[in-house]
Amino acid sequence: MAFRLHTIAVGVCVAALLSLSGCGSDSSTTSEGDPHDLSATTSExxxxxxxxxxxxxxxxxxxxxxxxxxxxxxxAGTPALWTLADEDTTIHLFGTVHILRPELEWRSDAFNEAFANADKLVVEIDMESEEGMRAMARDFQQKGLYQDGRRLSSEISEADLAALNEALKPMGLPTTVFDPMEPWMAAVTLSVLQLQNDGFDPDSGVETILINEARAAGKSFGYLETASFQADIFDTLPEDVQKQFLYETALALDESSLMLDQIVEEWADGDVEGLGVLVANPETGGGEGIYDALFVERNSNWVPLIEDMLEEPGTIFIAVGAGHLAGPDSVITMLRDKGYEVEGP
Incomplete structure (x- = not known):
């Protein structure tokens, strides 16, 4: 259980990490909206x-x-790439890491060719238009900060507060900086700070790079969900689960960069099976309820959107967190189970 929650902090949570870091810039299409209330899934x-x-x-x-x-x-030695195609549409699917070390070289010739030939880039949420950036700031602040006058230091136990204080000592930050935050937001923010202090950079994350290149090349954009929906995944976690999430993140914070480095090694090698073990399966993904909310439900939501893209002539490049394309309930597995021929590992 401890590892599962901590994995969310250093791996799966990266969508929230990117949003809080404020990366991005310009766009053209929107998503359909938030399809689920996640509270019932996670409360169990x-x-x-x-x-x-x-x-x-x-x-x-x-x-x-x-x-x-x-x-x-x-x-195969490079990040995995999949292709789904019909008579007039080609869809490439690529698993990303949203925050990376700037010096990491991860691009392959196959990746470069697929991306260059794409007419449209599809990512999880709008991280590049002014409207999208405002939505991220608004939704994560509204859902991640207490709105009723409560303070984090008064809501968590003495043991949790002690773990947070200890984690903050090397950063020279007082706990009061985190007082306006709900536990899940504090855990995510703590992870971001540690990763950035250790040399990871959201501007080097795959989506940020691809968005900038796509905009410069005149590609169009699409999105699979909203910032509000992503924030809800964490905000609807029961409070005791959020508090444990924060406690365990703080407790092993100094190990988080090493853990993410090792996860990135699996990703950069294209080891989809290994990545699934570390990030995207019910045993290491946070327990069945959280795993369902983070992966199964979202992947299930995305599959019909990808099917609809086959009605658009041209070439589409889909870039989403690598955990969504690995493990037993991946987007790739769901597409193949529906009878689609998806080339790739």
Whole structure:
């Protein structure tokens, strides 16, 4: 359980990380809106998670066990790329990491050719138009900050507060900086700060690079969901689950950059199976309720949108978090289960 929640902080949560970092710039299409209320999905895991308060070594041991399993498989040596096509439409699907070290070289010739030939770039949410940026700021602030006068330091336990204080010491930040934040927002912000302090840069994230290049090349844009929907994934977690999320993030914060480096290694190698073990399966994805909300439901929402794209003549490049294209409930698996021939690993 500890590793699962911590994985959200350093891997799956990256959509929120990018939003909070304020990357982006210009666009042309919009998404359909928020299809679900996630509270019912995540509440079923509340009691189970609230009972667990593991120590730092438990978190590290669980992670290392998953990493050992992930390293039993290998990829082709470059990030994986898939292709779905019919008579007049070609759709490329590429799994991304939203925040990377600037020096990492991850592009392949196959990737460059597929992206250059695309007429349209589709990403998870609008991160590049002024309207999209305003929506991200508004939605994450409204959902991630207390609106009723409560303060984080008064809402969490003494043990949780002590873990947060200890995590903040190397940064030289007081806990009061986090007081306006709900626990999930504090956990995500804490992760962002640590990753950035250790050399990760949201401006080097795959989506940010692709958005800038697509805009310069005159490509059109599309989006699969809204910032409000993404914020709801975390905001609708029961409070006790949010508090454990913050506690475990703080407890092993100094390990988070190493963990993300190792996840990125699996991604850069194109090891889809290994990436699934680390990020996108029910055992390491936060428990069934959170895993469903983060992956299964969203992937299920996206598949019909991708099917609709086959009605658009031309070439479309879809870039979404790599966890959505790995694991037993990936977008790729769902498309193949519906009878589509998807080329790729």
């Amino acid at each position: 895991t509340s009691s189970e998670m609230a009972e667990v308060r593991r120590d730092r070594q438990d978190i590290i041991d669980e992670y290392e066990a998953a990493l050992e399993e992930a390293r039993k498989t290998n990829g």
